[in-house]
Amino acid sequence: MNYPHNRISTTRPGDDEAGIEVTQAFERFVQRDDIFTRAMWDDTVRNKKSDAFFASYRIEAAPRRGDGFGTRDFALRNASWLVSDMVTNRHVAEGRREGFQATISYDTPVAQEKLEIDDPAAMAGEIKRVAKFFGADLCGITEIDERWLYASSVDVRDMSEAPLGLPEGLNSVIVLGHEMDEELVATYPSALAGAATGREYSHEAAIVMQVAAYIRNLGYEAVSSMNDTGLVIPYALKAGLGEYARNQLVITPQFGPRLRFSKIFTNLPLTHDMAKPLGVRAFCDICTKCADACPVNALPYGPPEVGGANRSAIKGVRKWTSDAEKCFSFWAAQASDCAICMRVCPFNRDFRRLRHRLWLKLALSRFRRFALWLDRNRGKRVKPSQWWKRAVS
Amino acid sequence: MNYPHNRISTTRPGDDEAGIEVTQAFERFVQRDDIFTRAMWDDTVRNKKSDAFFASYRIEAAPRRGDGFGTRDFALRNASWLVSDMVTNRHVAEGRREGFQATISYDTPVAQEKLEIDDPAAMAGEIKRVAKFFGADLCGITEIDERWLYASSVDVRDMSEAPLGLPEGLNSVIVLGHEMDEELVATYPSALAGAATGREYSHEAAIVMQVAAYIRNLGYEAVSSMNDTGLVIPYALKAGLGEYARNQLVITPQFGPRLRFSKIFTNLPLTHDMAKPLGVRAFCDICTKCADACPVNALPYGPPEVGGANRSAIKGVRKWTSDAEKCFSFWAAQASDCAICMRVCPFNRDFRRLRHRLWLKLALSRFRRFALWLDRNRGKRVKPSQWWKRAVS
Numbered sequence: 001m002n003y004p005h006n007r008i009s010t011t012r013p014g015d016d017e018a019g020i021e022v023t024q025a026f027e028r029f030v031q032r033d034d035i036f037t038r039a040m041w042d043d044t045v046r047n048k049k050s051d052a053f054f055a056s057y058r059i060e061a062a063p064r065r066g067d068g069f070g071t072r073d074f075a076l077r078n079a080s081w082l083v084s085d086m087v088t089n090r091h092v093a094e095g096r097r098e099g100f101q102a103t104i105s106y107d108t109p110v111a112q113e114k115l116e117i118d119d120p121a122a123m124a125g126e127i128k129r130v131a132k133f134f135g136a137d138l139c140g141i142t143e144i145d146e147r148w149l150y151a152s153s154v155d156v157r158d159m160s161e162a163p164l165g166l167p168e169g170l171n172s173v174i175v176l177g178h179e180m181d182e183e184l185v186a187t188y189p190s191a192l193a194g195a196a197t198g199r200e201y202s203h204e205a206a207i208v209m210q211v212a213a214y215i216r217n218l219g220y221e222a223v224s225s226m227n228d229t230g231l232v233i234p235y236a237l238k239a240g241l242g243e244y245a246r247n248q249l250v251i252t253p254q255f256g257p258r259l260r261f262s263k264i265f266t267n268l269p270l271t272h273d274m275a276k277p278l279g280v281r282a283f284c285d286i287c288t289k290c291a292d293a294c295p296v297n298a299l300p301y302g303p304p305e306v307g308g309a310n311r312s313a314i315k316g317v318r319k320w321t322s323d324a325e326k327c328f329s330f331w332a333a334q335a336s337d338c339a340i341c342m343r344v345c346p347f348n349r350d351f352r353r354l355r356h357r358l359w360l361k362l363a364l365s366r367f368r369r370f371a372l373w374l375d376r377n378r379g380k381r382v383k384p385s386q387w388w389k390r391a392v393s
Numbered sequence: 394m395n396y397p398h399n400r401i402s403t404t405r406p407g408d409d410e411a412g413i414e415v416t417q418a419f420e421r422f423v424q425r426d427d428i429f430t431r432a433m434w435d436d437t438v439r440n441k442k443s444d445a446f447f448a449s450y451r452i453e454a455a456p457r458r459g460d461g462f463g464t465r466d467f468a469l470r471n472a473s474w475l476v477s478d479m480v481t482n483r484h485v486a487e488g489r490r491e492g493f494q495a496t497i498s499y500d501t502p503v504a505q506e507k508l509e510i511d512d513p514a515a516m517a518g519e520i521k522r523v524a525k526f527f528g529a530d531l532c533g534i535t536e537i538d539e540r541w542l543y544a545s546s547v548d549v550r551d552m553s554e555a556p557l558g559l560p561e562g563l564n565s566v567i568v569l570g571h572e573m574d575e576e577l578v579a580t581y582p583s584a585l586a587g588a589a590t591g592r593e594y595s596h597e598a599a600i601v602m603q604v605a606a607y608i609r610n611l612g613y614e615a616v617s618s619m620n621d622t623g624l625v626i627p628y629a630l631k632a633g634l635g636e637y638a639r640n641q642l643v644i645t646p647q648f649g650p651r652l653r654f655s656k657i658f659t660n661l662p663l664t665h666d667m668a669k670p671l672g673v674r675a676f677c678d679i680c681t682k683c684a685d686a687c688p689v690n691a692l693p694y695g696p697p698e699v700g701g702a703n704r705s706a707i708k709g710v711r712k713w714t715s716d717a718e719k720c721f722s723f724w725a726a727q728a729s730d731c732a733i734c735m736r737v738c739p740f741n742r743d744f745r746r747l748r749h750r751l752w753l754k755l756a757l758s759r760f761r762r763f764a765l766w767l768d769r770n771r772g773k774r775v776k777p778s779q780w781w782k783r784a785v786s
Contacts, residue, residue, distance in 0.1 A: 059504045059610040071508050075610030076523065082500060082606050083476070083599045107475060111452045115464050126781070130469065133574070134592065181526070199527065199603075206476045206599060210592075213475050217452040217468030388519070 012145060018237040018275035019244055023306055026316030028151035029231065031101065032159055035312045035324040039332075041159040045325060049332040056191075056335040057081065063335050068190025068384030077191045077336065080198030084226075087205040095155035095162065099205055099226035102153055103165065103265075106216065107209065114219030120269040127211070127270065131176055134210045135203060138177030138254060140239025140273045144170055144265060149230040164229050166265055167221045172272065174211065174264040175232065175239040178204050179255050180342075182350060186382040188343045189295075191336040193384070197260070201226065204262035212264050220268040231314070232261040240273040243280035246320045247290035247299060247341035251280045253360065256347030279364035280347070284320070287372055289379065290341035298326035299341060344379035346372060405538060411630040411668035412637055416699055419709030421544035422624065424494065425552055428705045428717040432725075434552040438718060442725040449584075449728040450474065456728050461583025461777030470584045470729065473591030477619075480598040488548035488555065492598055492619035495546055496558065496658075499609065500602065507612030513662040520604070520663060524569055527603045528596055531570030531647060533632025533666045537563055537658060542623040557622050559658055560614045565665065567604065567657040568625065568632040571597050572648050573735075575743060579775040581736045582688075584729040586777070590653070594619065597655035605657050613661040624707070625654040633666040636673035639713045640683035640692060640734035644673045646753065649740030672757035673740070677713070680765055682772065683734035691719035692734060737772035739765060 011022055031037060038045040039054070055061035062074035088099050096102035117123050124141055131139040152161035184196035208224035215222035223229075233250055236242060241261075242252035249257035291299040304319045312324035330338050342348060346363065349356040363371035404415055424430060431438040432447070448454035455467035481492050489495035510516050517534050524532040545554035577589035601617035608615035616622075626643055629635060634654075635645035642650035684692040697712045705717035723731050735741060739756065742749040756764035 059501070060506075071506075071611065072519075075504075075607050076526075078501070078610055079603045079606035080527070082603050086479070086500060086602075107479060108452070108471070111468075113453075113464075115468075126465075129783070133469075133588070134473070195526070202599060202603070206595060209479075210472045210475045210595070213472035214468050217471055218464065390522070 010147075012147075014238060014275055017277055018234070019277065019281060020234055020237065021304070021318040022147065023316045023318060025306060026147065027314075028147065028149065029314045030152055030161065031150040031228075032152070032154050032161060033311045035328045037101065037154050037159065038312065039328065040156075045328065047332070050328070053332040053335050062191070068187060068192050069334075069336070072388060073191040073195075073384060077194040077198055080195040081201060083202035084198065084205045087209070092156060095157040097154075097156045099201075099224075099228060101156055101228055102162070103229050104205070104209060104212075104224040104226070108213050108216055110216045110221055111219045117269040121271040123268065124270045124272075127174060127215070127268070130214050131174070131207070131211050134207045136176040136207050136211070137179040137259065138241055138252060140175050140236065140241045141270050142173055142175065142235055142238040142240075142272050144173050145234070145238065148234045153229065166223060166229070167267075170221060170223070170265045170267050172266050172268065172270045173230075173235045173239070174266060174270070175236045175241060176204065176207060176211070176262045176264070177236070177241055177252060177255075178207070178260045178262065180258050180260060182258065183382070183387055185258055185339065185343055185348070187384045187387060188340050188381065189330075189334055189336070189338045190384040191334075192387060193339070194336045197337050197339070200260045204260060208262045208264055212266075215264070215266055215268050218268065220266055222268065223265040225263045225265060229265070230263070232263050235263060236261050238273075238275050240276045243276075243278045244319065245280050245290075245345065245347070246284040246288070247345055248320065248322050249342060249345070251278070251345075251347045253278065254351050256349055256351070257342050257345045258348050279368075283346075283363050283368045283372070286369060287346060289344045289346060289375075293340050293344040293379075294327075295340070296326040296330045298323045298330070343381065346375040346378065348379065403540075405540075407631060407668055410670055411627070412670065412674060413627055413630065414697070414711040415540065416709045416711060418699060419540065420707075421540065421542065422707045423545055423554065424543040424621075425545070425547050425554060426704045428721045430494065430547050430552065431705060432721065433549075438721065440725070443721070446725040446728050455584070461580060461585050462727075462729070465781060466583060466585040466588075466777060470587040470591055473588040474594060476595035477591065477598045480602070485549060488550040490547075490549045492594075492617075492621060494549055494621055495555070496622050497598070497602060497605075497617040497619070501606050501609055503609045503614055504612045510662040514664040516661065517663045517665075520567060520608070520661070523607055524567070524600070524604050527600045529569040529600050529604070530572040530652065531634055531645060533568050533629065533634045534663050535566055535568065535628055535631040535633075535665050537566050538627070538631065541627045546621065559616060559622065560660075563614060563616070563658045563660050565659050565661065565663045566623075566628045566632070567659060567663070568629045568634060569597065569600060569604070569655045569657070570629070570634055570645060570648075571600070571653045571655065573651050573653060575651065576775070576780055578651055578732065578736055578741070580777045580780060581733050581774065582723075582727055582729070582731045583777040584727075585780060586732070587729045590730050590732070593653045597653060601655045601657055605659075608657070608659055608661050611661065613659055615661065616658040618656045618658060622658070623656070625656050628656060629654050631666075631668050633669045636669075636671045637712065638673050638683075638738070638740070639677040639681070640738055641713065641715050642735060642738070644671070644738075644740045646671065647744055649742055649744070650735050650738045651741050672761075676739075676756050676761045676765070679762060680739060682737045682739060682768075686733050686737040686772075687720075688731075688733070689719040689723045691716045691723070736774065739768040739771065741772065
């Protein structure tokens with residue numbers, strides 16, 4: 001199969017504001033190189049532990065070993081994935097692991113009658129309202145930038161490359177943010193904390209499908225997407241939802257890094273949001289809490305660089321890049337996902353609270369060193385058993 | 394097929410506290426007599442309008458006719474049902490319309506290893522915490538009372554009776570409450586308001602499946618159920634979630650009548666909640682706002698009575714009973730569900746707010762007439778277009 005767009009190296013308007021720096025070495029990312037897909041076919045990643053990691057999402061194969069990794073912890077984590085799993089597994093027999101290695105198939109068709117849209121700005125406001133109605137915590141809209149579409153998708157029958165299969169003529173990406181549970185994130189690393197991840201995957205599966213169905217009901221194409229089809233981070237940056245950080249996460253003014261993103265590709269006429277630089281880059285320049293806390297040293301020190309440690313890093317983009325092989329090796333060792341880098345991030349706060357909003361102002365100002373000092377005792381791990389104790393009181 | 398338990402007429406402890414009065418004329422309800430199932434097979438209910446009602450849940454068959462019934466309104470309503478529809482349709486080919494005429498099939502098995510439960514009270518607290526984690530707004534637990542199980546379920550291939558198919562040895566029902574959107578409920582009758590209904594069906598489908606998966610992961614049976622298998626209202630009353638009202642709804646101290654209920658049948662060791670009489674009965678005795686507002690006079694005046702207008706009413710229970718045929722005829726005429734009786738109910742308030750909590754104290758005291766007078770200007774319909782205007786501002 002031929003993927004003619006595998007090499008495109010142009011910059012685009014708004015890159016600077018979004019903190020995106022693409023070099024001549026840029027290549028679109030081939031999805032079968034992502035670390036999770038490699039764990040299926042690449043013997044330099046796949047091993048007994050990585051197989052056991054995936055198997056642990058069935059309770060009978062989950063290893064028990066103390067606080068945070070007991071029966072209840074795995075039981076809750078695995079249950080939290082249920083809706084996502086249901087969506088993901090519907091078309092696996094045809095090679096489509098939807099939401100991860102393929103877009104989510106349409107449950108309802110595009111209505112034959114097209115609603116006339118004379119005000120794309122009003123329509124953008126409407127979509128944001130509808131997204132929030134269905135439970136999205138954040139919503140931004142940007143153009144489809146093909147640099148961030150994968151060069152190819154994955155057929156999970158043999159882990160070969162497959163076409164993305166997006167309809168022709170789409171032009172916008174609606175990016176949705178889904179807050180992760182603060183109390184559970186505080187318990188990373190633990191299988192319990194993984195319930196915060198699974199619950200948001202289940203939420204996002206439901207929400208992208210409902211918002212997309214709404215758009216299709218108006219007569220427009222709308223393709224629901226989770227981790228498949230493209231890199232959501234640059235879209236989230238371009239859609240003005242936040243700024244990229246050393247820990248590989250998008251820092252938002254609402255929840256800091258404590259959220260997941262999903263997306264919908266559409267041709268509904270919509271005005272686009274603008275990237276909003278906040279000042280996170282300057283803060284990350286003086287803060288290495290995430291890199292210091294990473295048990296396998298998968299996170300970078302120093303300034304952003306082009307490229308990364310292995311084929312799971314995108315080529316030709318200057319950014320902070322993790323070593324995905326090291327990162328995933330820790331997930332496999334734990335038999336659960338890890339986000340210590342999210343837990344310890346000074347921006348991991350609930351900015352609905354005034355005192356955290358005041359701290360945010362400080363952190364994004366020239367007093368950032370003082371803000372970092374104020375954060376010195378935060379981000380400590382809460383024992384998973386504490387969460388359960390509160391449950392039964 | 395033989396359903397030996399079709400006639401059982403005993404009272405049970407706690408009936409009085411729950412406001413449940415069962416007479417010797419009691420018969421378990423046969424699900425094919427519910428008004429929605431009758432609309433599939435009974436020519437006294439089924440007609441062009443009822444067929445058009447069901448068809449309208451596909452956007453191309455939704456009739457457009459002005460404010461609240463435009464393209465956007467039907468588009469949102471129909472999209473809101475998506476997750477529920479996905480669950481419901483998975484096994485229709487085998488006659489199981491899950492969540493409505495059959496229980497929801499297990500996506501994950503009961504774990505072979507059973508977690509030892511030495512404290513059923515602590516376990517009940519844990520389940521309530523887990524239910525809230527997955528998004529339930531209320532959770533109560535009671536015994537399985539076979540009076541409220543249907544005498545038989547429905548095979549939707551030919552609308553014949555089918556066995557309930559619950560596993561042996563279950564003893565508890567976990568009842569979950571799901572708050573409906575206050576702003577949308579204020580727009581009843583409208584297709585837009587139906588999005589509040591559909592969204593909660595989608596929520597409840599996801600939540601009962603996740604909570605049940607959690608329990609099965611602990612090694613116990615747990616069957617997810619929405620409208621299928623049994624009457625949820627008496628279980629909600631026995632589980633202490635609220636008190637029955639003239640409008641056929643359960644009044645809760647959190648959201649009044651503005652919520653839906655789902656349930657999980659299980660053998661997990663759990664202590665049971667007690668019914669909590671609030672004083673709603675005395676209020677409904679002096680209030681007929683719901684009956685006055687019903688456009689087809691489907692709601693009763695006067696005190697609770699035994700029996701009802703037609704076969705869709707349960708036999709031998711003294712209660713306020715609607716005329717389901719009249720009620721559904723209005724749904725069919727509107728091509729959307731109606732809950733005017735929920736909108737106009739004086740208890741339709743958000744009791745998280747202090748002033749509404751003060752009103753509630755009054756309404757449940759001997760000053761109930763004063764509370765009713767204070768309510769005289771509430772419950773008016775908000776124009777659906779108002780909701781959309783706020784969407785785009």
